[in-house]
Amino acid sequence: MKQPLHVYCDGSYNQDANTGGWGFVVVAGENRIHQDSGRVEGDPTSDKAECYSVVKAVEYLFSTRRKSDLVLIFSDSQTVLRLNTPGSRPRKRYQQITQRQILMAEKRLNARILKTTSRDSRWHRLAHDLAVSETSRLS
Numbered sequence: 001m002k003q004p005l006h007v008y009c010d011g012s013y014n015q016d017a018n019t020g021g022w023g024f025v026v027v028a029g030e031n032r033i034h035q036d037s038g039r040v041e042g043d044p045t046s047d048k049a050e051c052y053s054v055v056k057a058v059e060y061l062f063s064t065r066r067k068s069d070l071v072l073i074f075s076d077s078q079t080v081l082r083l084n085t086p087g088s089r090p091r092k093r094y095q096q097i098t099q100r101q102i103l104m105a106e107k108r109l110n111a112r113i114l115k116t117t118s119r120d121s122r123w124h125r126l127a128h129d130l131a132v133s134e135t136s137r138l139s
Contacts, residue, residue, distance in 0.1 A: 002028075002070075003028050004028075004069070004070035004071065004072050005028055005033070005061075005070070005071045005072070006026070006027045006028075006072050006123065007024055007057050007061070007071060007074065008024060008025045008027070008074050008116070008121060008123040008124040008127040009022075009023075009024045009053035009054050009057050010022070010023055010024075010053055010076065010077075010127040010128040011040070011048070011049025011052060011053045011077065011131050012046075012049055012128065012131035012132045012134070012135050013044055013046040013048075013135065014136065017135065017136070019040075019135045019136075020040030020045065020046070020048060020134075020135060021037060021039055021049060021131040021132060021133065021134025021137075022038055022039075022040060022049050022052040022131050022134065023035070023036070023037035023053060023126075023127045023128065023129070023131035023133075024053050024054075024060070025123045025124075025126050025127045026057070026060070026061070032123070032126075034060060035126065036057075036060060036130075037130035037131060037133065037134050038052075038056065038134060039134050039135075040052050047077070047079045047092075047094075048094050049131065050075065050077035050079055050080050051077075051079065051080060051083075051095060051097075051098040052094070053127070054073065054113075055097060055098055055101050058073075058104070058105045061109055061111070062105075069110060070111075071109050071110060071112070072112055072114055073105070073111055073112065073114065074114050074116045075113065075115065076116045079095065080098065080113065081115055083098055083102060084113045
């Protein structure tokens with residue numbers, strides 16, 4: 001059996017500049033497989049940035065992984081973790097999209113959403129730094 005993939009997701013929102021960024025890092029063992037980041041489109045918020053990070057990570061995983069892989073997706077966002085709770089009924093469109101992506105990832109990728117235990121992981125710090133860099137980048 002292959003090593004599980006660990007995916008560290010984070011979002012950032014800069015209220016002064018009204019910009020949001022997302023970032024994620026995919027890791028197998030101690031090897032970084034992929035990383036990506038970008039800006040939140042439309043009207044950014046902190047919650048939207050956190051949700052975008054998971055959506056973008058899952059989109060990447062759908063395009064590259066097989067179902068037999070175990071995928072552990074880590075987030076520090078209460079919103080993302082709540083969306084993974086049975087019976088959760090998100091009201092905002094971006095939350096509904098995130099919830100659908102999480103459910104598809106669980107079924108098609110054998111994925112699990114887990115809470116990070118703070119920013120003690122170097123990979124989560126990298127995802128955070130990627131997201132923050134997007135909030136300060138010029139358009």
